[in-house]
Amino acid sequence: MPQPTEIRVRKAARRLEVAFADGSRFSYPAELLRVESPSAEVQGHSPAERVLVSGQRNVGLVAAEPVGNYGVRLVFDDGHDTGIYSWDYLFLLGRDQEQRWHKYLNELAAAGLGRDP
Numbered sequence: 001m002p003q004p005t006e007i008r009v010r011k012a013a014r015r016l017e018v019a020f021a022d023g024s025r026f027s028y029p030a031e032l033l034r035v036e037s038p039s040a041e042v043q044g045h046s047p048a049e050r051v052l053v054s055g056q057r058n059v060g061l062v063a064a065e066p067v068g069n070y071g072v073r074l075v076f077d078d079g080h081d082t083g084i085y086s087w088d089y090l091f092l093l094g095r096d097q098e099q100r101w102h103k104y105l106n107e108l109a110a111a112g113l114g115r116d117p
Contacts, residue, residue, distance in 0.1 A: 001088040007064055007072065014060045016074070018090055026094025030061045031115070034076050035104055036093060037083035054113035 002020035009016055014030040035053040037043070044050050060077040067073050071086035085093075093100065108114060 001091050004087055004090070009061050009064050011061060014058075016061060016064060018094065020087075020091060024091070024094065026090070026097065028090075028094065028097065030059050030076065031056045032093075032097065032101060032104070033061070033074060033085070034059045034078070034080060036100060037074075037080065038085060038089055039080070039083035041080070041082055052107055052111055052113065054108055054111075055115065055117040057115040058117065 002022040002024060004018050005021050006019040007016070008018075016028045016030070016033060017025070018028070019025045034056045035042070037053075042051050042053055056078070062075040062077050065073045065075065067084050071084055071090070073081065073084050075081040
């Protein structure tokens, strides 16, 4: 997987922007990053334990803290800060962003949940 060459937190826009060495550039909404957090709190320890996170339409990013050469720990304004986003995960999330977003919206609808707090 490509390595990042630039990472920026756009607090006002509630986005994370990452550029990769292969020329790929992704702009991630904080809401998507929050609901797709790789943390055990969200993903569980197996697919059956995955938690559907709702009510995150207005979540924002506070910081992106490097974790060695591995990835970045994102800190959200709702207090969530346990997910370490590897560069590989961020690349795949960016590449598959549209499909993941639609899947998330469908899961919310099926569960009778929404994006608003």
